[in-house]
Amino acid sequence: MTFEELDHTADVRMKISAPTLTELYIESGFALAATLYGEYSREKGEVSFPIEAEGKDAEETFVNFLSELLFLTETEYLVPTSFDLVVCETTVSGNVSGVLFDRKKHAGGIGVKGISYSGISFEKNAHGYELIIIFDI
Amino acid sequence: MNEKIQHIADSEWEIPTNFVPGMRVPGRFFLSESLAKGLEEGALTQLANVATLPGILCNSLGMPDIHWGYGFPIGGVAAFDEETGIISPGGVGFDINCGVRMITTPLTLADIPDMKELVESLYETVPTGVGSKSPVRLSQNDLSSMLTDGAKNAVELGYGMKSDISRCEENGAMPGAEIEFVSKKARQRGVPQCGTLGSGNHFLEVQVIDEIADEATAKTFGVAEDQICVMIHCGSRGLGHQVCTDHLQVLEEATKKYGIRLPDRQLACAPLHSPEGEAYFGAMAASANYAWANRQVITHLVRELFAKKFGISYEEMPLVYDVAHNVAKWEEHDISCGGPRRRVCVHRKGATRAFGPGRKEIVQEFRDVGQPVIIPGSMGTSSYLLAGTAGAMEKTFGSTCHGAGRVQSRSSAKKNLTGDMVAHDLARRGIIVRAPNAAAIAEEAPDVYKPSSEVVQVVHDAGISRIVARFRPLGVIKG
Numbered sequence: 001m002t003f004e005e006l007d008h009t010a011d012v013r014m015k016i017s018a019p020t021l022t023e024l025y026i027e028s029g030f031a032l033a034a035t036l037y038g039e040y041s042r043e044k045g046e047v048s049f050p051i052e053a054e055g056k057d058a059e060e061t062f063v064n065f066l067s068e069l070l071f072l073t074e075t076e077y078l079v080p081t082s083f084d085l086v087v088c089e090t091t092v093s094g095n096v097s098g099v100l101f102d103r104k105k106h107a108g109g110i111g112v113k114g115i116s117y118s119g120i121s122f123e124k125n126a127h128g129y130e131l132i133i134i135f136d137i
Numbered sequence: 138m139n140e141k142i143q144h145i146a147d148s149e150w151e152i153p154t155n156f157v158p159g160m161r162v163p164g165r166f167f168l169s170e171s172l173a174k175g176l177e178e179g180a181l182t183q184l185a186n187v188a189t190l191p192g193i194l195c196n197s198l199g200m201p202d203i204h205w206g207y208g209f210p211i212g213g214v215a216a217f218d219e220e221t222g223i224i225s226p227g228g229v230g231f232d233i234n235c236g237v238r239m240i241t242t243p244l245t246l247a248d249i250p251d252m253k254e255l256v257e258s259l260y261e262t263v264p265t266g267v268g269s270k271s272p273v274r275l276s277q278n279d280l281s282s283m284l285t286d287g288a289k290n291a292v293e294l295g296y297g298m299k300s301d302i303s304r305c306e307e308n309g310a311m312p313g314a315e316i317e318f319v320s321k322k323a324r325q326r327g328v329p330q331c332g333t334l335g336s337g338n339h340f341l342e343v344q345v346i347d348e349i350a351d352e353a354t355a356k357t358f359g360v361a362e363d364q365i366c367v368m369i370h371c372g373s374r375g376l377g378h379q380v381c382t383d384h385l386q387v388l389e390e391a392t393k394k395y396g397i398r399l400p401d402r403q404l405a406c407a408p409l410h411s412p413e414g415e416a417y418f419g420a421m422a423a424s425a426n427y428a429w430a431n432r433q434v435i436t437h438l439v440r441e442l443f444a445k446k447f448g449i450s451y452e453e454m455p456l457v458y459d460v461a462h463n464v465a466k467w468e469e470h471d472i473s474c475g476g477p478r479r480r481v482c483v484h485r486k487g488a489t490r491a492f493g494p495g496r497k498e499i500v501q502e503f504r505d506v507g508q509p510v511i512i513p514g515s516m517g518t519s520s521y522l523l524a525g526t527a528g529a530m531e532k533t534f535g536s537t538c539h540g541a542g543r544v545q546s547r548s549s550a551k552k553n554l555t556g557d558m559v560a561h562d563l564a565r566r567g568i569i570v571r572a573p574n575a576a577a578i579a580e581e582a583p584d585v586y587k588p589s590s591e592v593v594q595v596v597h598d599a600g601i602s603r604i605v606a607r608f609r610p611l612g613v614i615k616g
Contacts, residue, residue: 007546009177009205036267038574067382074375075325077268101268107573110547110580111267111336111616113231113378117385118207118403136207136231136378137337137547 003031011116012135019128025065025092026083028131032066032115033080035135036073037101038108042081045097049076051085052093058122061090062131066115069096077101110137138173139181148201148599152185157400159189162474166199167533167599172587175544179205186400187215191408192222194481195474198533200488201595202542202587207231208403211487214536216470217409219480223397224414225406226388226421228484230463231381233421234428235339235372237511237539238305238459239522240436243449244365246345246611255343255446256569256612262442263341263435264333266573266616271331273434280324280427283331284316287426288459291433296332298452301433303500305459306490306508309429311466315419319376320383323420327376327427332434336573336616338540338581339371341435342513344520344608354506354524354605358457366608367443367454368520369435370513371616372463377424384417409482418465425464432459457522458509460489462539468498473531483534491525491537491602499525510602513540514589516570516581516615517563520608521593528600537602541592545585554579572615581615 002023003016014031018024033040053068055061072078078098085094116134123130143151145165150173152164164184168176180203187209188197194216203212208227217223249255264270273294275283283290288309289302302309334341346364349355360366373380391407391414392399399405407414440454465484472479492499492508499508507525514520518541529535556575559582563570572578596602 005548007548009543009546010211012547038576071322071326071379075329103266103268103573106268107266108576109267109574110577113337114382116207116403 002027008134011137013119014133014135016131016133017128021129022085022087024129024131025085025087028062028066028133029069029080029083029096032069032112032135034109035112036109037079037106040079040106040108043099045081046099047078048095048097049078051096054091057090059117059120061092062122062133063115063117065092070112070115072096079106112137138176139178148595152181156185157182157189159398159400160185162188162193162196164188164199165196166203167201167595167601169591169595172201172591172595176203177205180210183210184213186404187213189400190215190223190225190404190406191397192218194218194472198536200536200538201592202487202538202540204542206486208401209484209486212538212542213486214484214488214533216481216483216534219409219482222409222482223406224409224418224465224482225404225484226381226385226417227404228486229421229465230486231378232372233377233380233463234425234461235463236428236432236459236461237368237370237513238432238436239366239368239457239511240439240454241360241457242365242367242443243453244447245363246365248447249365252612253569256571256614258442258446259341259439260571260614262438263614265614266336269333271329271333272438273332275328275331277324280328281316283430284319284423284426285314286310287429288433291430296434296437301436301456304456305429306461309433309459310426311422313418314423314426315416316423318416318420319380319423323376323379323383326379327374330374330376331427331431332438333374334371334435334616335374336577339616341439341614342368342610343612344368344610346606347609348607350604350606357503357506358509358522358605359455360457360522360606367439368511368513369432371432371435373424373428374431376427380420380424384420387413388417421465425461429459458511460511462487462489470534471530485536487539488536489539490535491529492535493525493527493530510537512538512589512593514610515541515583515586516610516613517566517568517583518589520589521604522606523593523602523604526600526602529602533601537596538592541586541589543585544587547580550582550585551576551579554582568610569612570615577615
């Protein structure tokens, strides 16, 4: 895993790192999924949905991408297991595959209300990319 | 505590207007000296930032459950002038009309031989946690009616009694709902979730009244010592969250369009009477109505279960009251800091309306004593029923706290505690807890919150609501 939960009194604050921008999007998706469902097996996907987002800047694009993923989890009961994404600077598109929510296997997490701009930070460093983002729970 | 903060009275503190640049009014918050020591600097800054917003009246206010939130602090209250003021989703929160209600039963503790079995039945009956599905089959037309008519619509669909409606703040439906401003996405999130509890700090709790502080008011509210009650805490689920997400983006643009300078991007807002501001208000009111319907459906499920299990009638479980925590509302107030009574927009973010005696918004039967105010504790601590006061009308635009308020992060709680440890400790104290996973119990352990009794004592002592009854938890289901 290349995401870790940082301290926050009320919500879930995640630090996500990856060597490439595309992998940062993928790991941010898994960070959201881990919050929602706890630890789960990333088994072969049974269903697949298109996903796309854009924004004025990288921060907004991440917020919009994760908001789209949250929408799929609630309306399609999707538990993501893999992402196939094409990322440009402020656009992301592709597919997310996964399995359907199963209370016995996936009820290990906590509901996320929304993806917050609060304290968001995105930067390129010597090791790649890093995103700090808060999930409002 | 920051050295600029002034202690102006017992349990009352002021943030002067030089705390952050651009403050139009002082900040004011209510905390005992011991609770004040734990107040986060971030929450203070947020309270001060709210004071920079256009049209804010009198004070930016913090209730004693204040902690660091999104835009406004949680426990934040602010009223805005109709002509010069703004509306901001940061002053309402993601979970629009997250709120709490309480129903009474004719039962006492002796009537419940197996609390564990009751809690398990409640867990099986009320859809709970991530991925839970609605027990209600809603069409898009049904959803539209629910967004407009709130609890009344749920009652019309068979989920409740007519008498429930007047026992809800706003009669369970805020005027001004505009369903065209609720996006297709929000509707899609709303259809499968009506009648579900959600997760996080949402809960359903069986309680017993263990102390009455004001017999006369308790009698008026229909509660008595030793009575078993049920408290339900939840909100507008994904529908309300999506409305917040959608309109935040619109209001970010509007902030620039109207030339509003903000110290914090999370306070994105628009003038109250702008197209963007009115669109958010309409969608927010619709979400609030969905939340009242959601709590109404859950109430119905609980009543049916209790009626079947204990041989009591559905009608023997009246609603005491239902209060909203996260809303912005048009209300008339005497402006104590100057000016005549006028219509203002009050934002309550993690705060409860606490209207005092005589207000026409309160159902007639409670009008002489002030509205019922329900303050839940955490899983292992007492909850309280209070009454609104004239003091709240003078000091806080008729507002009080909404709960105990967190003091410890979820990640820290999980490092120090396991769900099994917390559940075992609670069981030793006679409290049965059921949740979809152990982490949910650890994250919501009683110790991560301020002591509810101390928080409630602050609002009582500050005169912004008064204690009527105390409730001891017996069984909890957590999302």
